[in-house]
Amino acid sequence: MFSLGHLSVSETGEVKNHEHKYPYRLNFYNTPPIEEISTEEFETFALDRLQVLKAIEGAVLRSKTERQIADHIRDVSNQYLPLHSTEGGKGYPLEQERRKDHISHFILRLAYCRTEELRKWFIKIRFIEENKEERQAFLNNEKLNWKDLTQGEKESMKNELSHANPYIMFDQETFFIVDFEQVPDLVSRRAVYLKAGKAYVPLSEQVTLVVGEFRKKLSVALDLASRAFPSIDDERILPLLNNINQQYFGRTYINNNVTDKVTADNVDQLVEHFPLCMQHLHLKLRENHHLRHFARIQYNLFLKGIGLTVEEALIFWRKSFSTITDDKFQKEYAYNIRHNFGMEGKRHDYTPLSCISIIMNKQPGPGDQHGCPFKHFSEDNLKALLAQTGVRKDEHLKEILELVRGKHYQIACTKYFEITKCLDDLNSRDNGERHLIETIEHPNNYFEQSIKLSKASNGK
Numbered sequence: 001m002f003s004l005g006h007l008s009v010s011e012t013g014e015v016k017n018h019e020h021k022y023p024y025r026l027n028f029y030n031t032p033p034i035e036e037i038s039t040e041e042f043e044t045f046a047l048d049r050l051q052v053l054k055a056i057e058g059a060v061l062r063s064k065t066e067r068q069i070a071d072h073i074r075d076v077s078n079q080y081l082p083l084h085s086t087e088g089g090k091g092y093p094l095e096q097e098r099r100k101d102h103i104s105h106f107i108l109r110l111a112y113c114r115t116e117e118l119r120k121w122f123i124k125i126r127f128i129e130e131n132k133e134e135r136q137a138f139l140n141n142e143k144l145n146w147k148d149l150t151q152g153e154k155e156s157m158k159n160e161l162s163h164a165n166p167y168i169m170f171d172q173e174t175f176f177i178v179d180f181e182q183v184p185d186l187v188s189r190r191a192v193y194l195k196a197g198k199a200y201v202p203l204s205e206q207v208t209l210v211v212g213e214f215r216k217k218l219s220v221a222l223d224l225a226s227r228a229f230p231s232i233d234d235e236r237i238l239p240l241l242n243n244i245n246q247q248y249f250g251r252t253y254i255n256n257n258v259t260d261k262v263t264a265d266n267v268d269q270l271v272e273h274f275p276l277c278m279q280h281l282h283l284k285l286r287e288n289h290h291l292r293h294f295a296r297i298q299y300n301l302f303l304k305g306i307g308l309t310v311e312e313a314l315i316f317w318r319k320s321f322s323t324i325t326d327d328k329f330q331k332e333y334a335y336n337i338r339h340n341f342g343m344e345g346k347r348h349d350y351t352p353l354s355c356i357s358i359i360m361n362k363q364p365g366p367g368d369q370h371g372c373p374f375k376h377f378s379e380d381n382l383k384a385l386l387a388q389t390g391v392r393k394d395e396h397l398k399e400i401l402e403l404v405r406g407k408h409y410q411i412a413c414t415k416y417f418e419i420t421k422c423l424d425d426l427n428s429r430d431n432g433e434r435h436l437i438e439t440i441e442h443p444n445n446y447f448e449q450s451i452k453l454s455k456a457s458n459g460k
């Protein structure tokens, strides 16, 4: 072997390029990054990757087919963590993209171990989309060369292999022999021929082997990471690592910029764009002409976020509390309304509450109206509210309740959005244009997405 700058030539004449740190888009993240990065990059990389992982979680739970999952993942990845292949990515900053992928993986490895299942999807979709040569080069690099079945062995087992994999084109297929423990997914799907502790895996299912290998490496790495975690005491990054899973890092929604002026008189016409928590508060307000303290804060800040000014808010609440006197309203309620707008006390300009904050803080007691219906309602009450607000079909109710039982409240909320806005119908109607929504993380984001969708489907 000899080398020339960043090129080396092996005895077989193969030329390798060592110029790039990341020769492949695929990565098993075997080696931690050792370079210096700014705290700003640290935070941005982590949060961008988190967006993608959350979107994957949502897609896996909400989508019906693997195609839909792949579409969701591709769209969100392109937005937050683009990662082009070597062949198709000419003109893109491939090294930068792969560096971000590499570093952000390791940050979240420290912070967010729960995502193992989600990373599986990440690598799976990328592997499927990689071209044949890059896949093979990556596998060679990782020394993942599974033993092939010889042509003679393959022919002698034709009946068994074809029977186990009826959808393959037997004559063109290559098979690998691996220990059956390496492919639990295939074994549980009965999608592989088993004999004497070995599984005979067709090339078309190679991705299962890759994911299995990735999982194995990842669980060792996560174990190492969790042991390293207590020794990290850098006060610049520790808060981010500790709270990344429970904090809302998105927009504050202090300024609505998607609707025309919101006034005390047109709130009722906008309720169809409200998430379930706010629809519930609005219904209760109209029913009782009153809301309790935390419900008022939750709703008032939401209305502030969609564009209600403090003057209009005072009119809105005054009219809504129609059974009390002006004097009582001024004494007991007006101060708090102005306070939310930063006009009283410490003059803090409060932002609308995010889903995480509504779900985790101030648990509602009996008779309270605030909170998140997906998290805080009994199943019967939730069913009644869902039916009242537009979820008519049993299958839809079932889908939402299953997500709620799995404690996926925000994904249930996103599903509710999709169902009540008939997103499937819109997607099949609008000339192949797909209306995708992000997983709901903020009630005001729900509102914004609903307004945008209605404008798009009305062609405005």
Ligand code: SF4
Pocket (backbone or CB within 6 Å): 275, 276, 277, 278, 354, 355, 358, 359, 371, 372, 373, 374, 375, 409, 410, 413, 440, 441, 442, 443, 446
């Ligand atoms: S998930 Fe968020 S937006 Fe949806 S109902 Fe719950 S708190 Fe409201």
